[in-house]
Amino acid sequence: MSKRIEVTDLNAYYGKFLAVEGVSLTIEPRSVTAFIGPSGCGKSTLLRTLNRMHEVIPGAHVEGEVLIDGNNLYGPGVDPVLVRRQVGMVFQRPNPFPTMSIQDNVLAGVKLNNRRMSKGDADDLTEKSLRGANLWNEVKDRLHGPGSGLSGGQQQRLCIARAIAVEPDVILMDEPCSALDPISTLAIEDLIEEMKANYTIVIVTHNMQQASRVSDRTAFFNIAGTGKPGKLIEYDDTTTIFSNPTVQSTEDYVSGRFG
């Protein structure tokens, strides 16, 4: 289910603007990797290159390689649609489809692959995915109600259920808790801890406590100044990054003496 990701010499552009330069890193399967760094340093951009969502923005393109278990995502003839079915994504703001019920939201991705699904299978998968996202007990009585009627934290867990329903290899999370209160945040962090057993998880976060709580490895990104490309500064075990980083700017950032 979970796979290794190897990024080699990756440059990401928005039109002519180079947003991320020369990133190489390896993400191990069944682990949580956190991307931290100041705003605009290219963390989210890099994350979006891992499932080819980067190129959805007009003019955006990528140079370099991203290998998932040895297969280059940017190789010739690779269909981005198929890549995204293997690499799921959870966004910064909860975005369940407002026009669908809770159950339809969970099954939205599955129905793309497999339109004919018996009602029993659909119900089973809905329950499994919602349990996997720790949401089942809260919504089991209103599966046919609108997804937009849930609280922000519940909506975000619904989005996680939707992402895991298609059984991806990797799950990318782009600041999944930044719009949530501390209790919902805790619920998501616990969930990430459980999901680690089955998935490779990459999470972008602005919250350094969160990075130190949930992740095994941490990558620190920085920019030299406005308009300059973001670069990977340091990538190591989370404990090392937070207690004994080798680069001065990493230490400044994680200890709050940034700038």
Place this chain on the structure above:
Amino acid sequence: MTTAVDRDALRTTQRAGDRVFSTATIVAGSLILAVLAAVAVFLFVQSVPAFLAAPDEFDSGFTNFWEYVWPLAFGTLWSAFLALIMAIPVAIGIALFISHYAPRKLAQGLGYIIDLLAAVPSVVFGLWGIGVLAPMLQPFYSTLVEWFGWFPLFAGPVSGTGRTIFTVAVVLAVMVLPIITAISREIFLQTPVLHEEAALALGATRWEMITMAVLPFGRAGIISAAMLGLGRALGETMAVAMVLSPSPQVIFQLLTSQNPTTIAANIALNFPEAHGVGVNILLATGLILFVITLAVNMLARYIINRRKAFSGAN
């Protein structure tokens, strides 16, 4: 002393700008109601003699108003319905192309052209219907009747001129196309990027993304757009009056020379020669058109509201 000053400061002061603004909005809001009420009262008062008119006041052998207005109401709804059936899929297709497929420059140019189409006066469309469209479609009608005449809608005998209800529907479709396209395009462009990306990140193709995120989000807007188009098609006068030579019956066949006409076209054709109760009869048909339009709009509102919780507005 100081408390007195504070109390003064807390008292509501009506600023001039606020007062002007609230008055202006109230006046504008009431005005629309007043105009609508005035039209309705005028039509209703003028219609009463028609409802009570003697059988010999009607031509073509009708004996009362309801017999007279029924084929016209049918023709109005039938032609507008046919026009919408043709226009809506094309309009949604164009709107999607502009909003989600076309390169930006092409999309802009296409948008302008569509808006330009809305500015063409309906008399021009009528002339185009008679002069170009009818003769062009006539051979096609002949073939259709020859091969598919067994299908009730396409039953013969075929019209020799091509001036049929089908031609009218095509003209009406072209006329309502711009408004439906323009509104649908605006709605589609407003689809939250968040929802589009959610669909794409699940591995949806562009078309699947459109069916998952764009079309459901735009549903209410598409219905509103179709209703505005329908309003124009129902009330269209000149294009219909010019293309059709009417026969006052309920006829479903699309391609014969016997065609029902619409309320608006009937008023335009007969008003110059009408006198006495005849005028009231025509105004009464106008009242019926008014009621039909109102009913159609209320139906649309009901459809939009029925699944409000899923609309994406919350």
